[in-house]
């Protein structure tokens with residue numbers, strides 16, 4: 001029983017436990033159902049909301065489409081309007097362009113008409129100027145011709161008797177030659193006839209030979225032909241005589257030519273004597289023409305000096321007078337005039353050929369054993385390189401041609417092309433420029449040597465031209481305010497003439513293109529260019545001092561102060577000949593520089609060279 005009651009209790013407990021869990025489960029189920037219902041409500045609300053949103057989206061989409069459509073319509077309308085506007089503006093522009101064009105054409109036409117009138121006036125003025133210049137030139141030429149004639153008269157008189165005999169001889173020879181020519185022409189006219197006859201007779205002779213045995217007459221004919229043959233042989237002999245006499249005439253004319261050449265040499269010697277009388281240091285002045293972009297010229301007057309071998313140049317700052325410029329008339333001006341005297345003054349119309357004609361005798365002298373130096377001095381841009389180094393007709397290239405054409409075959413020509421840059425010597429024929437050279441003088445022989453620099457033997461003009469071009473390439477030039485291609489160094493073309501047999505020195509010819517002097521304030525150079533300019537100005541002032549010291553008969557001449565003067569030391573001696581070109585720029589802007597150059601040049605012109613054993 002006990003066991004049953006225990007079992008019942010146990011079953012009760014179990015029942016109660018199950019009942020509790022069941023209750024819990026029912027509660028949970030109720031909770032879940034509540035949750036389910038709640039979520040279902042929420043879902044329905046959400047669903048309704050989504051549907052309403054979708055409707056809204058649809059509406060918005062429809063509105064957007066509507067808007068897009070409207071915008072497209074608007075755009076098309078605006079495009080149409082813009083196109084119409086564009087077309088209207090285009091036609092308007094076209095109209096305005098054509099009116100502007102016609103306006104421009106009209107103004108240009110009026111400008112052209114004005115220009116034409118100006119040109120005509122200029123032409124007229126130029127014609128007048130030209131006429132004035134030609135008359136003055138004609139007068140000068142006439143004067144020069146008259147001078148030449150009077151100086152030549154003496155020569156002519158002394159040669160007249162000789163000329164007469166020569167003329168007589170030439171006349172006789174001419175007559176003889178004419179007679180002989182006549183004879184020769186007659187004989188040569190007869191010659192074909194005779195030779196044809198000879199041929200005929202020969203053929204006859206051959207045919208007669210066949211008949212010889214038959215007829216006596218044939219033998220007679222043969223003798224006749226023989227006689228004819230003999231006479232033709234005699235005529236041929238005569239021909240030979242005429243030819244030999246013609247050769248005599250030729251020899252005689254060659255002799256006359258030789259005599260003429262001797263006379264030419266005599267004239268050259270006389271010219272040299274005349275030049276010697278003028279002094280061994282001569283100064284020529286050359287005025288370059290005004291460039292097209294340069295506006296105002298200084299006043300210039302060039303004239304001969306009566307009773308003197310010198311010529312005169314007068315300059316003043318006033319504007320150029322179109323009627324009197326270069327023409328030898330005085331320029332009416334309030335401003336001060338400066339007059340300088342030189343051995344020769346070349347006007348802007350002078351060409352390099354005219355100038356070379358004047359100096360060619362000096363080049364001859366150098367070939368005959370005199371040391372000659374020709375240099376160009378002047379302000380930057382005044383035409384020194386144009387005068388000296390112009391490739392086709394500069395004095396250097398012309399001199400080279402003359403040296404090669406006129407040199408004696410016993411003379412060998414050596415060349416050194418030296419550049420003096422910042423007071424140092426360089427070889428223009430060497431590409432590397434890092435090696436400056438030194439100068440050595442031989443006091444006994446009074447010769448100058450550039451130590452270590454090769455003397456190059458030249459034996460053709462082509463070789464020389466190539467060297468010149470190379471030097472031109474290696475030369476230091478830069479564009480400055482004053483000159484597009486300004487030389488920044490002095491260039492010395494040194495020709496050394498030696499004898500072929502003994503190799504001993506005959507003479508030296510220096511052709512020098514000096515660098516131009518310039519005012520630093522005007523050229524406004526800086527840096528390296530400034531340094532170069534300072535060196536250039538210093539060496540030119542050294543040259544100035546040397547000339548001044550010679551002029552004043554000072555015992556000490558400061559040759560050593562610059563490489564340029566040291567190199568030229570023996571070129572300023574009495575046994576040498578020196579020619580200086582002072583180049584002048586007629587631009588009014590550089591009037592003061594022009595005056596300085598002319599003053600220096602006149603000082604040189606007055607220099608009497610006295611020999612000192614330094």
Ligand SMILES: Nc1ncnc2c1ncn2[C@@H]1O[C@H](COP(=O)(O)OP(=O)(O)OP(=O)(O)O)[C@@H](O)[C@H]1O
Pocket residue numbers: 287288289378379380381382383384385386387483485486487488514515516517583
């Ligand atoms: N006689 C002349 N006829 C025509 N043009 C000339 C004459 N002389 C010089 N010129 C011109 O003037 C300019 C300057 O000349 P050039 O270079 O010879 O001067 P420069 O004195 O050697 O100057 P720098 O000392 O600066 O080297 C060049 O354009 C040259 O062609």
